[in-house]
Structures are given as C-alpha cells and as structure tokens.
Amino acid sequence: MTGTEPIGAHALVVEHLTKRFGPRVAFDDVSFTVGYGEVFGFLGPNGAGKTTTVRTLGTLIAPTSGTAIVAGLPLTPANGEAIRRKISIMPEVPGLYTRLTVAENLELVAGLYELADPAQRIAEALTAVSLADRADDTCGSLSKGLRQRVAIARALLNEPTVLFLDEPTAGLDPVAAREVHELIDDLRGRGVTIFLTTHRLEEAERLCDRVAILNTTLRMIGRPQELRAQLFSQTLAVRLRAPLAEPDRTLADLPAVDGWQATGDAGYQLTVSDPDVAAPGVAAPGVARALVAAGADVLSIAESRHSLEDVYLELVDEDVEGQR
Amino acid sequence: MMSISWRRVRTMVRKELRDLRRNRFILGTMAVAPVVFVAMPMVQIFTFNAASPSRGLSARIGLSLLYMLIIPSTIPSALAAYAIVGERDQGTLEALLITPIRREELLLGKALAVLLPTLVIAYAVFGVFFTAVAIFAAPAVASAVFETSHVLVPLLFTPLLAGWSIWAGIAISTRSSDVRVAQQLATFASLPPLVLAALMSFGVIKPSVGLALGLAAALLAIDVQGWRLAAAGLDRERLIAGGRR
Numbered sequence: 001m002t003g004t005e006p007i008g009a010h011a012l013v014v015e016h017l018t019k020r021f022g023p024r025v026a027f028d029d030v031s032f033t034v035g036y037g038e039v040f041g042f043l044g045p046n047g048a049g050k051t052t053t054v055r056t057l058g059t060l061i062a063p064t065s066g067t068a069i070v071a072g073l074p075l076t077p078a079n080g081e082a083i084r085r086k087i088s089i090m091p092e093v094p095g096l097y098t099r100l101t102v103a104e105n106l107e108l109v110a111g112l113y114e115l116a117d118p119a120q121r122i123a124e125a126l127t128a129v130s131l132a133d134r135a136d137d138t139c140g141s142l143s144k145g146l147r148q149r150v151a152i153a154r155a156l157l158n159e160p161t162v163l164f165l166d167e168p169t170a171g172l173d174p175v176a177a178r179e180v181h182e183l184i185d186d187l188r189g190r191g192v193t194i195f196l197t198t199h200r201l202e203e204a205e206r207l208c209d210r211v212a213i214l215n216t217t218l219r220m221i222g223r224p225q226e227l228r229a230q231l232f233s234q235t236l237a238v239r240l241r242a243p244l245a246e247p248d249r250t251l252a253d254l255p256a257v258d259g260w261q262a263t264g265d266a267g268y269q270l271t272v273s274d275p276d277v278a279a280p281g282v283a284a285p286g287v288a289r290a291l292v293a294a295g296a297d298v299l300s301i302a303e304s305r306h307s308l309e310d311v312y313l314e315l316v317d318e319d320v321e322g323q324r
Numbered sequence: 325m326m327s328i329s330w331r332r333v334r335t336m337v338r339k340e341l342r343d344l345r346r347n348r349f350i351l352g353t354m355a356v357a358p359v360v361f362v363a364m365p366m367v368q369i370f371t372f373n374a375a376s377p378s379r380g381l382s383a384r385i386g387l388s389l390l391y392m393l394i395i396p397s398t399i400p401s402a403l404a405a406y407a408i409v410g411e412r413d414q415g416t417l418e419a420l421l422i423t424p425i426r427r428e429e430l431l432l433g434k435a436l437a438v439l440l441p442t443l444v445i446a447y448a449v450f451g452v453f454f455t456a457v458a459i460f461a462a463p464a465v466a467s468a469v470f471e472t473s474h475v476l477v478p479l480l481f482t483p484l485l486a487g488w489s490i491w492a493g494i495a496i497s498t499r500s501s502d503v504r505v506a507q508q509l510a511t512f513a514s515l516p517p518l519v520l521a522a523l524m525s526f527g528v529i530k531p532s533v534g535l536a537l538g539l540a541a542a543l544l545a546i547d548v549q550g551w552r553l554a555a556a557g558l559d560r561e562r563l564i565a566g567g568r569r
Contacts, residue, residue, distance in 0.1 A: 021565065052565075058422055061561045084424045095419030099346040100339070111335025112423040154419070 010069070011036045011162045011193040012057065017066035019052055026052040029066070030218045034162075034195060039188050041208030042197040043308075045316055048215045050197040051092065054164045057195070058089045071161040085113065088160035092167040094151035098140030102131060102150050105139055106157060113158045125153040129183060145176025152183055162193045169200060181207060205308040219315045227311045235304040236284055240266040241297035250294045255286040269304065328432070332425050336433020337440070344403075344441065354399060354441065358449045361395050364388075365453055372465055381468050389478055390521055392453060396446040396486040397514045400438045404493025405510035407434040408558065409500045418564055427558040431498075432551065435490045442486045450478045473533060480536070481521070484543035489514035491550025498558040501566070517543065 012034035019026040027049030034040040044050050055061045057070050059080040068075040071086040096105050103122060110118035126132045129149040139147060148168060155163055165184070169177040177200075184207050187194060198204050204211050205224050212221040220227050236257075243266045244250050251260040251268060259271040272283045284301050291298050344350060365388030372384055408431075411417040420430070457469045468474075493510035500506035520539065523529045 055418075055564060059560075060418070060421060060564045081424045081426065084422060089418075089422045091418045091422075093415040093418070095416040097339070097343055097416060098414075099343055104339070104342060108335060108339045109419075109423060111338075112332050112420075112425045114329065114331055114424075151419075 009036065010034060011038070011071060012040075012195065013069040014057070015067050017053075017056065017068055018064045019049070019056055019061065020064045025049075025216055027214060028217050030214065031066075032212055032218065032221055034193060036161075036193050037188075037191045038210065039184070039194045039196060039208045041204035041211035042195060042214060043199075043201065043204055043211055043312060044197075044214035050214055051166055053214070054089060054166050054195065054197060058087060058164060059083050060089075085158065086160060087162045087164065088155035088158060089164040090151050090155040090166060090168060092170055094147045096139040096147055096150055096154075099138060101136050101138050102126070102142070102153075103135040105150065106154055109154050109157050115157065121157050121159075125156045128156055128186070129153045143176070145172050145179060148172060148176065148180055149183070152180070156187075160192070162195060163187065164195045164197075166197050167199065168196070169198070169203060177203070201307070201309040201312055211308065213312060213315050215316060220311070224308045224311075227308065234272040234283075236270045236272060236287060237263070237300075237302045237304050238268045238270060238287070238291070239264075239299040239301075240268075240291070241299055242266055244268075244294070244296060250291070250296070254290045256283040257287065266299075328429055329426075332429045333433045333436070336425070336430060337437045340434060340437030341440070344437070350403070354445060357399060358395055358445050361392055362449045362453055365391050366456060369457060369461055369465060369469065372462075381465065385469050385474055388453075389474060390518075392446075392449055393478065393481060393485060393521055394518065395449055396442055396482045397489050397518050398511065399445060400442045400486050401489040401493045401510040401514040402507045403438045404435070404490040405497050405500075405506040406503060407431070407438070407494050408497040408563065409503050409506045410497070412501075412563060413503050421560050421564065427560075428551070428555045431494055431555050431558065435487075435494060435551070438490050438493075439483065439486055442490075443483060446478075446482045446486070450482070473536070477536060480540050481543075484540055484547060485517050485521075487547035487550070488517050488543060491547060491554055495550065495554040495557055498554055498563070 010033045012032075014033070015031050017030045018028050030049075030053065032040075042050050042053065052061060056063050057068060057075065059070075059075070062077065063075070070083050073079045073083050073086065075083065097108070100108075103126075106122045106125060107118060110121055115121050122135075123132065126135055129152050131146065131149055131153060134142070134146065139150060142150065152165075152168070155165075168184070169180050172180065181203065184194060184196070188207075196204070196208060208224070210221065210223050211227070213219045213227075247260070247262070247268065251257060251270065254270065256272050257270045261269050263269050270287065284303075288298055288301055368384050368388045368391075372381060408417070411420060454469070454475070457466050461469065489510070492513035493506075496509045496513060497506050500509070520529070529535070
C-alpha cells in the first residue's frame with residue numbers, strides 16, 4: 001500500500017482517536033465509521049470536542065493517538081494534501097473575503113484546488129446554492145444566511161468525497177436555517193457524504209441518518225430512534241373517563257405492560273418492555289381491548305415519544321452528575 | 325526538491341492584489357508615503373551649490389538615495405506582517421488552510437503580492453527622482469547623480485531590501501497572535517539593512533562596488549532562506565488551535 005489508495009467501504013473510519021492540548025483533553029478514544037453517502041450528525045455541548053474532531057479529520061490538527069481513514073486515505077502527515085483534495089470543510093465562521101465578490105471568493109478556492117474548468121465549476125456550485133445571480137456582489141454586502149450559502153458553494157467546488165459542515169446554521173434565523181437544511185437534503189440526494197456538527201437537535205433528527213453524541217468521549221452512536229430505544233423504555237399514555245377501581249389488578253394483567261404509574265385522576269403511564277411487542281403501536285390495540293373488557297371508558301391511548309433532545313439531555317445530564 | 329504549484333501561487337497573488345486594490349486606506353497610505361520620501365531628496369539635490377567640493381556632493385547624493393531606500397524597506401513591512409495574522413484576525417485563515425495549498429506556496433504568493441506593488445512604487449519614485457535631476461539639476465550635480473554606483477544601488481537593493489522586510493514581516497506574522505504587535509515588530513525588523521546602508525552613506529563603512537555586490541549577494545541568500553524559515557514556522561495546528569497548545 002502506498003498510502004494513497006482508497007481503503008474500504010467507509011468514507012470515514014475513526015479508531016480510538018484522541019487529541020490532547022497539553023493537559024486538556026479535547027476528545028478521547030473516539031471510534032466510529034461513516035458510510036459513503038451517509039449524513040452523519042455529530043452532537044455535543046460546547047467544548048465537547050466536535051470542532052476539534054472535524055479539524056483533526058480535516059488534517060488541520062494532528063491527533064495525539066489513534067488512527068483514522070478519511071475518504072479512503074490514512075490520516076497521516078504525508079497524506080495531508082491528498083486528503084484535503086478529497087474533502088471540504090465548511091467552518092463555523094464562513095471565512096469569506098468581504099471586499100471580494102462571491103465569484104472572486106470561489107475563484108480563489110478553485111485556483112487553489114487547481115480545478116480543470118473553474119468557471120464551469122463555479123457556475124455549477126452557485127446554481128446549487130441558488131446564488132447564480134449574486135456572483136458579482138461583494139461578500140461584505142450579503143446577509144449572514146447568504147454568506148453561509150456562499151461558504152457551502154465554496155465547499156462544493158472540488159466535488160468532495162466527504163463534506164464536513166461545522167455548525168452550518170449557527171446564528172441563522174429560521175428561514176435561512178431552513179434554506180441550509182434544504183441544501184443539505186439536496187446534497188444527500190446527490191450522494192455526498194456529510195459529516196454535520198450541530199447544536200440543533202431537531203436539525204440532526206431531521207437530516208441525519210445516524211448521530212453520535214460526543215462529550216469529550218463518544219457517549220452514544222446510532223440512528224435517532226435506536227438511541228431513544230436504548231435510553232428510554234417505551235411508554236403508553238392512557239386517559240380514561242374515570243379512574244380504575246382496582247388499577248393494580250387491571251393494569252398488571254394487560255398484555256406487554258411491564259409497569260405503570262398514575263399521571264392524574266384518570267391518567268396512567270404504562271411501560272411497555274416486552275420485546276415481542278416492543279413498539280407501543282403494536283401494544284396499544286391489546287391494551288385498549290383489555291381496558292374495555294375491564295369496563296373502562298378509554299378516551300385516548302398515545303405513545304409517549306422521546307425526542308433526540310431528550311436523549312441528548314439525558315446523556316449530558318448524566319455527565320454533569322458524574323462530574324459532581 | 326520541493327515542487328511548487330505556480331498556479332496556486334498565482335491564485336494567491338491575484339487574490340491578494342484584488343483585496344489590496346479595494347482597501348482604500350492602504351492604497352492611500354501607499355500613495356502618500358512615496359511623495360514624502362521623494363520630496364526630501366529633491367530638496368537636497370536642487371538646493372546644492374554646484375560650486376561646492378565634489379565630496380560634499382557625493383555624500384548628499386548618497387543620503388538622498390538612502391532616504392529613498394526607506395521606501396522598499398518600510399512599505400512592505402506592515403503589509404507582510406498582516407499576511408497570516410491578518411487572515412486569522414478576519415476569520416479567513418481556516419478556510420484557506422483546508423485547501424491543498426502548501427505553506428511554501430501560500431507564503432510565496434503572499435510575499436509576491438507585497439513585493440510587486442512595492443517595486444512599482446519604489447522604482448516609480450526613483451524614476452521621478454532621476455528624471456527630475458536629468459531635467460532640472462545643474463549639469464555638475466546631474467553628472468554626479470548619474471554615476472554608475474548611484475544608479476546601480478537603488479536598482480539592485482530595492483528588491484533585496486523589500487525581500488528582507490517581507491520575509492521578516494511574514495515570519496513574524498506566522499508566529500504572532502495580534503496584528504498590531506506583528507506590525508510593530510515587523511517595522512523594527514526592517515531596519516537592520518537600512519542601518520548598514522546608513523553607515524555606508526555616512527562613511528563609517530567605506531562603500532565600494534565590491535562591498536555593495538557582496539551585501540547584495542548576502543541579502544539575496546537571506547531572502548531565499550527567509551522564505552524557507554517562514555514556511556517552516558507556519559504551523560497549521562498552532563494557527564488554528566491558537567494558544568491551546
């Protein structure tokens with residue numbers, strides 16, 4: 001192996017990667033893989049090491065220990081330039097030259113990547129972010145949202161195998177953030193591998209195939225629904241017209257219900273943990289039938305759905321508690 | 325042997341010159357400074373009594389040329405000092421460093437973008453000075469000004485002095501975290517060659533063609549080495565991670 005051939009079926013393979021700045025640990029023993037074409041979310045609180053991880057995988061910072069393969073190339077100093085040719089990073093700060101026009105900013109990057117047909121690539125990238133008509137505007141005259149779009153266009157110029165987006169919607173208003181989401185959706189449609197760091201949990205839940213939660217160490221990784229299932233038991237919220245006369249007996253006999261607690265006069269939260277009927281949607285009809293048979297008037301049965309935010313807060317709170 | 329992509333270097337030069345051209349404050353400063361530096365030598369030469377001894381004339385011409393050599397020394401120092409720390413200050417450095425550009429190419433592009441306007445300004449000032457002398461100065465004075473050594477020194481030393489200032493400024497810029505500190509240090513760093521030139525002008529060191537050529541060769545070697553040293557000092561991690569190391 002010369003160190004420059006693509007390796008494996010993953011766009012990113014990270015194994016036991018650690019970065020320390022003197023005594024301070026930026027991230028520790030981080031391992032994960034990202035498949036080609038996947039949108040991978042990287043979540044974590046401020047100072048968790050997300051940006052440092054991106055910079056490390058982007059060859060700007062050398063890891064203290066561990067290994068990684070980025071876009072098929074081992075992460076080594078010798079491969080730095082070759083890796084940078086195959087990836088793009090959109091930093092949290094767009095880093096545009098405000099006195100230069102949009103097109104001039106992109107010309108700079110096209111020249112540094114030595115693209116074969118820079119004018120064509122610039123036109124395509126600007127079209128992709130719907131900014132073809134703003135090519136001659138100076139970047140200083142653009143709104144923050146438009147600057148983010150220019151930065152995304154710049155990151156697309158070299159047609160990267162892996163695109164790192166570091167907090168792409170930070171500081172944007174909801175409309176501008178939605179436009180960036182649509183762009184990311186569009187890139188996913190084109191098969192671009194995206195590594196997305198974000199604070200916005202609804203953004204990660206909406207856009208990402210899988211997410212990892214980092215708080216110096218990797219706390220969890222998986223599909224959002226898998227993370228919810230790992231952390232929270234499935235529950236059903238039941239509302240009846242009147243309280244049950246003998247709730248212990250009635251609820252204990254319900255199919256697939258592992259436990260219960262009262263949530264009001266005539267409200268009950270049922271824990272569903274039988275793996276054979278794991279999903280609340282599967283358990284709910286049986287529960288409804290059993291309650292009706294027991295003489296109860298059922299007003300509603302609903303899943304208690306936990307969001308990715310619940311997962312995130314649960315993990316981060318655990319870390320805070322652990323530090324006390 | 326280090327391979328350089330001249331396309332990437334040209335790209336950097338073009339971007340720098342575009343950025344410079346649109347910064348009216350810097351352009352204004354660059355335009356005004358030469359006027360100041362050419363006015364004094366003109367006064368020196370045109371107020372000289374042609375009947376005076378030739379030794380006095382030669383010293384005054386030397387002083388005038390020295391005065392004008394301040395241009396290639398000082399004009400590039402502030403711009404060069406801004407090269408890297410300025411990118412960091414305006415938040416554009418990370419986006420630049422994640423491209424495939426090598427540090428030698430980045431710094432060479434930055435250096436050439438400072439050298440080109442410096443040479444244009446400095447040679448324009450010398451051109452104005454020599455043209456004015458040719459047209460308006462007394463024949464004896466003009467003849468003394470156009471001695472080979474007086475013409476050769478500015479031609480030869482202008483790019484070399486600028487090179488010193490540029491590489492010193494860029495080296496400081498790669499290691500500095502504050503634009504103001506970098507520019508102050510770079511101004512000081514641009515002075516040593518001028519001190520040497522001053523000692524020659526005032527006769528402390530006896531000037532000769534051999535000495536001038538030797539100094540030029542030494543400055544050229546220092547300029548080339550300055551590029552390598554500045555490139556070695558550009559550490560992506562330290563620049564991006566800041567003071568966390």
